Amino acid sequence: MKQEFIITVYSENHIGLLNRITINFTRRKINIESLTVSASAIQGISKFTIVVNETEDRVKKVVSQLEKVVDVLKAFYHTNEEMVYQELALYKVQTESLYESDQIEQLVRKSGARILEITREFTVIEKTGHKTETQKMFDDLSQFGVLQFIRSGRIAITRDPIERLSEFLKERDALLESMD
């Protein structure tokens, strides 16, 4: 059965690596629903957060192929339930519509969104949440006219008490040492 999985890849911060990683999905015709790449907590190590809708078996196999990539340190996969995750969305509306009624203000308050910037012409609202939540905000704002809307890729953190990457790096160092 297909379901949403979050794949986390830790790699050296080398050029071309994004391509090396994504071709593993392309080759198996797996669509990437969302992708976020950024520096991890450890210097020089990048973190990729990739969301796919696939069967667990196929996810498992693609993860083991990702780990084969020379510059990849480690790859994990998790179900949504196993992680705390967020996306960020920005909405641009006409400032005028804020004056016309308090409905937008109510929406912002109720949904825990916040206003980032107000100019004479437009207002930028920010909301973090799951996709369904940021989508609902978009739908609700639509009646007032949304000038622009953008959603980020997902970021996610495990529910484990330990930091997986530093644990992993410790093990890896020990393994490399034992190989001498």
Next chain:
Amino acid sequence: MATKRVTGSQAVILSLLEEGVDTIFGYPGGAIMPIYDALYDFDKQITHILTRHEQGAVHAAEGYAKVTGKAGVCFATSGPGATNLITGIADAQIDSIPLVCITGQVASPLLGTDAFQESDVVGISMPVTKWNYQVTNIEEIPEAIAKAFYIAQSGRPGPVLLDIAKDAQVQELDFEYKKCTKIRSYISEHPVDPFKVKEAADLINEAKKPLLLFGQGVIIANAEDELKTFIEKTGIPAAWTLLGLSALPSDHPLNVGMLGMHGNYGPNIKTNEADLIIAVGMRFDDRVTGKVSAYATNAKIIHLEVDPAEINKIVKVDVGVLGSAKKSLPMLTLNVKENKHEAWLQEFRDCDKIEQEKVIQKDTFPTKEGLTMGEAVRMVSEKVNNNAVLVTDVGQQQMIASRYFKFTQSKSNVTSGGLGTMGYGIPAAMGAQLGAKDRTVCCFVGDGGFQMTLQELGTIVQNKLPVKIILLNNNFLGMVRQWQQLFFDRRYSFTELQNPDFIMITNGFGMPAHKVSKREDLEAGVQKMMEHDGPYLLEVVCEKEDNVFPMVPAGASVSDIILEA
């Protein structure tokens, strides 16, 4: 080590020398000219083979790597030179062959400008390399080359590509070389888990009908002796995959032959009767498994494998033993009981008897008028005392040669397995000959595949490589024709060839050649080829519509192997 002021190009050559490179296959052009200029001063230390096409260079490098176990090295220029390497790189990737390919690239300020002969070689080769890297900064050259050799040759080997911008080739640096022995993000070989070994040993000790399947992993790990010790202690019959050929002598009493679509009857049919499969350094390719859901249906499966991604990739295993076969096999041998499986082994002999009668006799000692590929292969194998390097192209002749050529020592089989690359044979044979100078190299090629890379006859002659080429001419793209006959109602859609005069062509390259079309001339023809001091081509005119059997039809189970049409 004292440093030395050199150009980037000199650094490339010096680095290759540090890695023990003695042979390079290549083809020059604008973007790699500085490196070729540096190479000019090193002709005592390095043999450079100028091929006639970059595809020839890369297949030659593969052939060299196969017989030596060392990385094959090739050079090509940017753009078309580099793209011509791609087929061979893809071939090496799927067959785990260590290659270091060095391509010239346009000068770094021109990158991305559609400069003359610029192509995104790093991008193009990414899906078919184990690792690749573009060098634009001269300081990186020694380190990149050290990394390239380490990655190409360690763990599960594979091709790497270094794309070196022309400006980096001409600048200067203080040269210092340090071999690469580890990379934080890359574990070439995992330590063997003794608990897994114990689990595997327990299964082996209990098994009534165990069957061992071995592949190229045994050859890559140099674990041939370890394999032999293991099977001799346990008495377990062992079958090789196409790429596992020669890891065990052909006449070893426990060698029950070849797996796969055109493999032997016994190992295929017995796969589904075995109660335990021990797979060593093989990857359950679909040409071996047939229909996976009907594969090894009665067996527990143990998989000894160096690449973690291969375990559970195709078939679900009961025990996966990660690590090099060189290490895991002896651990396993220590933990298993001495045993004999005489009755079980007899079942393989009985299968062989059936195959002998129905297929092998007819193939290798035919009585019909036309010559068969099988008799030619048998004859050549006998003339070299079953101890030559076999190189094959792709198609019927590949399967027939793999079935009937016999081996005495390891690293004696050079073939394109995973990719099935026609045109591989002739260039791979010249690389193999350079890697195994003292051995006889016999290359079997079809009339189709021969015409894909026959220009390399020029390279063979120029370098006086005594390769023996046996051109099995059936006037058809034989393997495709066979499928058309069996599965497409004999509709021979574009598989018949109007061939040139192969003898005249070969002579035109300055190579002696001889054609035989009658049985009574075959032995003398083979004899003459073998006695000739130097390269030689023997054309054997074969029956046009012979088929290769046995066959596991595509999509069928290994139990459904057929012996005749």
